[in-house]
Amino acid sequence: MDTEFKPNIVGFLCNWCSYAGADLAGSSKMEIEPSLSVIRVMCSSRINSNLVLSSLLWGADGVLVAGCHPGDCHYERGNYYARRRFALLKKILEVLDLEPDRLQLSWISASEGKRYSEVVNTFAEHISQAGPNSLAHNPKV
Amino acid sequence: MNGQIGVYICECGPNIKDRIDIDKVIEDISSLGDVKTVKRFPLLCSNDGKKFLEEEIKKEDLSHLVVAACSPREHEKTFMDVCEQADFNPYLFQLINIREHCAWMISDKNEATAKAIKYIRAGIRRVALHRPLEKKEIESIPDVLVIGGGVSGLEASLSLAGKDRRVYLVEKTGSLGGMAKKLSQLLPNQGSNLSLIDEKVEQVHNNENILVSTSSTVGDVRGFLGNFEIVIHTDGETSGFRKAQVGAIVVATGFDVFDPEENSQYGYGIDNVFTAQEFEEQIKSGNVLLKSGKPPESVAIIHCVGRKERGYCSKVCCCYSIKFAHYLKDNLSNVNVSELYVDLCLPHKSDQEYFEEAKKKGVHFVRSEEEINVNQKGDQIEVEYHSEGKTDSIVVDMVVLAPAMIPSGDTPELAHLLNIPLDKSGFFKEIHEVLDPISTPIEGIYIAGCATGPKNIPESIVQSQAASGKILSSLIPGEKIVPEVKVSEIREEFCTGCQTCLSVCFYGAIRFDSFKGISVVNEAICRGCGSCVGSCPSGAIRSKHFTYPQLYREILEALR
Numbered sequence: 001m002d003t004e005f006k007p008n009i010v011g012f013l014c015n016w017c018s019y020a021g022a023d024l025a026g027s028s029k030m031e032i033e034p035s036l037s038v039i040r041v042m043c044s045s046r047i048n049s050n051l052v053l054s055s056l057l058w059g060a061d062g063v064l065v066a067g068c069h070p071g072d073c074h075y076e077r078g079n080y081y082a083r084r085r086f087a088l089l090k091k092i093l094e095v096l097d098l099e100p101d102r103l104q105l106s107w108i109s110a111s112e113g114k115r116y117s118e119v120v121n122t123f124a125e126h127i128s129q130a131g132p133n134s135l136a137h138n139p140k141v
Numbered sequence: 142m143n144g145q146i147g148v149y150i151c152e153c154g155p156n157i158k159d160r161i162d163i164d165k166v167i168e169d170i171s172s173l174g175d176v177k178t179v180k181r182f183p184l185l186c187s188n189d190g191k192k193f194l195e196e197e198i199k200k201e202d203l204s205h206l207v208v209a210a211c212s213p214r215e216h217e218k219t220f221m222d223v224c225e226q227a228d229f230n231p232y233l234f235q236l237i238n239i240r241e242h243c244a245w246m247i248s249d250k251n252e253a254t255a256k257a258i259k260y261i262r263a264g265i266r267r268v269a270l271h272r273p274l275e276k277k278e279i280e281s282i283p284d285v286l287v288i289g290g291g292v293s294g295l296e297a298s299l300s301l302a303g304k305d306r307r308v309y310l311v312e313k314t315g316s317l318g319g320m321a322k323k324l325s326q327l328l329p330n331q332g333s334n335l336s337l338i339d340e341k342v343e344q345v346h347n348n349e350n351i352l353v354s355t356s357s358t359v360g361d362v363r364g365f366l367g368n369f370e371i372v373i374h375t376d377g378e379t380s381g382f383r384k385a386q387v388g389a390i391v392v393a394t395g396f397d398v399f400d401p402e403e404n405s406q407y408g409y410g411i412d413n414v415f416t417a418q419e420f421e422e423q424i425k426s427g428n429v430l431l432k433s434g435k436p437p438e439s440v441a442i443i444h445c446v447g448r449k450e451r452g453y454c455s456k457v458c459c460c461y462s463i464k465f466a467h468y469l470k471d472n473l474s475n476v477n478v479s480e481l482y483v484d485l486c487l488p489h490k491s492d493q494e495y496f497e498e499a500k501k502k503g504v505h506f507v508r509s510e511e512e513i514n515v516n517q518k519g520d521q522i523e524v525e526y527h528s529e530g531k532t533d534s535i536v537v538d539m540v541v542l543a544p545a546m547i548p549s550g551d552t553p554e555l556a557h558l559l560n561i562p563l564d565k566s567g568f569f570k571e572i573h574e575v576l577d578p579i580s581t582p583i584e585g586i587y588i589a590g591c592a593t594g595p596k597n598i599p600e601s602i603v604q605s606q607a608a609s610g611k612i613l614s615s616l617i618p619g620e621k622i623v624p625e626v627k628v629s630e631i632r633e634e635f636c637t638g639c640q641t642c643l644s645v646c647f648y649g650a651i652r653f654d655s656f657k658g659i660s661v662v663n664e665a666i667c668r669g670c671g672s673c674v675g676s677c678p679s680g681a682i683r684s685k686h687f688t689y690p691q692l693y694r695e696i697l698e699a700l701r
Contacts, residue, residue, distance in 0.1 A: 008700050015214075023212045026241030034247045034256050037263075037699035038238075040213070041687055042627070045645070046671030050680070051692060059700045075670035076562060076582050076647045085675070117246075 007061035007127040009036040011120070012051065014044045014079075017068035017109045024113030025120075032117050033124035036064065043067065044105075045078035049089050052103060056135055062102045062127035066119070069107040079107070101126070102133060145204030146176050146265055147197060151185040153210060153240055158183075160244035162254040166209075169258050175269055177201060186216050191223045198227040205268040206234040209261050212241045230273035232626065232686060237264040263698035267691045274685055278621035279665055281367030282388040285612055286311065288359055288555070291319020293393035293590025293601040295341045300609035301391075302350035309385055310345065311373055312355045313551070317342045319395050321598060325424035325468075328460055328495070354383070358551070362390070362558055365666045366585030366615075367622040388616040389585045391608050392569060393601075394555060396591035399447030399544040407446055407542055408515025411522060413437070414540040417461060424468055429539075433520075436473050437538035441524045442466060444482035447545035449511045453566060455595040458543035459486045463499045465541060470502040479505040479535055481513060481526055489597075515540055546595040559586055560649050568594045579608045583648065587611060627686040628667035629674055631660050635681030642673035642682060 013019040019040050025032055041047060044067025055063045065086060067079040086105045093100040106119045148170055152158035167179045178201055184190050185208060198206060206229065208220050213236045221231035239257040247253040285301050287294045290312030298308045316322070321338045345351050354373050360382060361372040367388045374382050401409035401416060408414045412432045415423070423429045431437050442462045448454060459482065466478045480499075485506070487493050500506065509526035516523050518536055525534040548567040556563050561581040564570040569588045572580040579587050587608035590601035616622075631642070631651075636659040643651050643660060650666035651673060653659075662673075662682075674684040683689075 010696055010699050019212075020214060023214060023238075023241040026212075026245035029245055031248055032246040034252050037256075037259060038242055039263075039692060039695045039699065041671060041692070042684075043670040043672060046675050046684060046687060048675040050689065051696070054693060055696050055700070058697060060696070075668060075672065078647075078670050078672050081645055081672055081676065 005128060005131060007035045007124065007132075008059060009062040009064060009124060009127055010055045010060045011036045011038045011064040011066065012041055012044070012047045013038055013108075014067040014074070015040055015042050016074035017072065017107075018044075018066035018116070020110035021066075021108040021112045021116040024111065025116040026113075028113045030113060030117040033121045035124050035127075036120050043073070043075050043078035044082035045075070045085075047082065048085060049092075052086075052089060056098075056102060056133060059133065060102075061130070061133045062104070062123060064104050064106065064120070064123055066106045066108045066116075069109055072109060098135060099130070099133070101130065145202065146207060146268060147201050147203040147205070148176060148179040148207045148209065148261065148265065149185060149194060149197065150179070150181045150239075150261075151190070151208065151210035152181060152183045153244075154184060157210070157240055157244045160250060160253055161239060161257050162250060165254050166258055166261065170261055170265070173262065173265060176265060177203065185210055186219050191219070191226075194220070194223050195227040198224065198229045203229070204233070205271060207237060207261065207264045207268050208234065209237040209239045209257065209264070211236075212238045232274040233268070233271050235264045235268040235271065237261050259698060259701070262701070263695045266694040266698055270688065270691050270694065271686070274626045276623050276626055277664070278623055279367060281616055281620065281622045282369075282386050283616050283618040284308070284385070284387045285389045285391060286359070286369070286371050286385070286387045287391045287393060289319070289393035289395055289549075289590075289592070290314075290317040290345075290353070290355070291393065291395045291590065291601075292321045292338065292341070292598055293395065293592070293605045294319070294391070295338075295345055296602045296605035297391045297393055297589055297609050298345055298351050299341065299348065300606055301612060302348045304613050305350060306613075308351045309371070309373065309387065310351055310353045311357045311359055312353070313358055315356050315377070317345060317353065317355065323418060323421055325421045326464070327598065328464055329467075359555070359558065365583075365624075365663070368665070369585065389587065389612045390559065391605070391612070392555065392559065392561075392581075392586065392588045392592050393590050393605065394549045394552065394592045396546040396595065397549050399451060399547050401446050401542050401544055403447070404450060406512070406514050407443070408517075408522065408540065409542060411515065411517050411540075413522060413538060414515060414542065417458070417465070417541060417543045420465060420541045424465075429469070429473065431538055437476060439477040439479075439535075439537040440469055440539045440541060441479045441481060441522075441535060441537040442541045442543065443513060443515070443524070444480065444543050445484070445511065445545075446542045447547070448483060451545045451547060451566065453545075453595070454484065454486055455546040456486055456488065457546070457595060457597045460489075460492055460495070460597070462541075462543050463496055463504075466499045466504040467495075467502065470499070470504065477505075477537075478503075479507055479537070481507050481509045481524065483509060483511050489599075546591060549592065552592070559583065560647075561586055561588075564594075566594065568592065579604050579611065585616075624665045625667065625669045627669040627684070628664045629662050629669065629671065629682050629684050630664070631662055632681050632683060633657070633659055635679050636660055637679050637681070639678060641676050641678060645672045645676045647672070
């Protein structure tokens, strides 16, 4: 079997900026790599290591967390909490040698449809090259 | 669960129908457990579509509803309204975005169809965990606290009191009128007269809906839109405090002026160097005189004092500096007037003409770089400036400095008290400088006038009227307030009392119950961002509608 590796990426997008940016990418008919599945949350600060690590352990080849640009958070500073949390989480992944590059945090505003397409397509390309996530195992749910 | 989920797929005209194989989606989804029915419809957001959906909810006796259509940012509200029409709890519904996120961004029809199936499956798995959420209605108080008795505060008070709202007007100094009362005259080109300010002050004093507290400050503020509890502290003769309840707050605390002593280059402290405010006093007294008692034969008015230190233009100084020049030219014979500016700011329609008239009267306008040095030279003052790469100087009898507007001194304390942010210049930060310039992140608290940055009188008045309009239209006597439903809740049995959530809640919606040793969410204040949920180390906080199990199910479907 010599099938091409198709990654599975989980994308947590905040409702106010990044999700709206994704909508704009769609309504502008930009071609977006389908390997990323979007999960909408109200704010990037809702996402924590539980959700990211669960995704990775359950088979995600990559996890993207996207929120409003610094200073633009709908809830004033949720994205700063997200930033701190992911800086720490990345460090932990690094120390444990668990491929920190599979986790990416990006800022995408509601008007940045083009940026959304670039972030997603670049990340998907990067994950495709990185290959399947070796951590993954799929629990019976 | 026993199979009561209804799934409805919108064709969205050709938008979804042409790009996703809907029959294939239906075939796949129909086989899932818990799914009672899967149907397609040409346009669900149309009147026919909404009627169809309403009848389906009733006819099929659904436990949960999934609609696969466009972005929730577009029609989630539409379909939630349909749910309510059908007597169906709208939080048992999930909208799946197969238009923007599938049909429109994946050109390969097979891939787009597979993606749509994935998202709809996730929606079905998620919605099965949805529980009905109930809207709460809270009584609201229509009265308003206005902080600051300057032009902005007066205007807001009058606008609100005019609609029979009780207004608590709190002013820290002993009298109303604010900075405008210190002026000799308003800008004549704007067609207004200073007596109008006095009239407003009188109207406020005579209005029985307005309770004025001078020499007073706001001591405490707790609560939320419709229900703030405030304490007003009064010093002086009638010292004491007054408690009141208000539904909204207008912050109209105005500005202070830059102290030119901060930078010795402006020469403040040298005889016959005055600030604009001191010069206004002189005009008011009718005698513009030097220390020697003689009228000046030459005056330099220096604009942009403090601009480089503060990093912004104060917008009003050019116009009042031109006002000074007009006054001098009109009242002192043979006086020589020079205006030194870095950039000239004449933003209003009649300003240009006012400027041209001053030039006609012989006022010299000199563009200078920011480095200006004011030094004593005998009985006179030498002003050294740089222009077009050259250093030049003029010697004058009198210098008037036009200092920048800076945040009012008690701004940081008030920001802390009200839990509203400041910008990098230290002024209150509006939600959006362009699109929402009077709102703050805290619902029910508005800012008007120079509290958010330099403004002239007409702009301040417009902002006060806008804030009043927002309050009058959002707090209607007898109408109840419906706070956000998708809020956080803390499960007592899991809370360890670490209080991490208190530190991340921007809205102050969480308090610590020291008796029980746990944190408690005030659902009326919570905005449902989920920061506390993400930060809770014990997983004790549940974000209604974005619970861990709901998100886990979405993740698992994404990875299938």
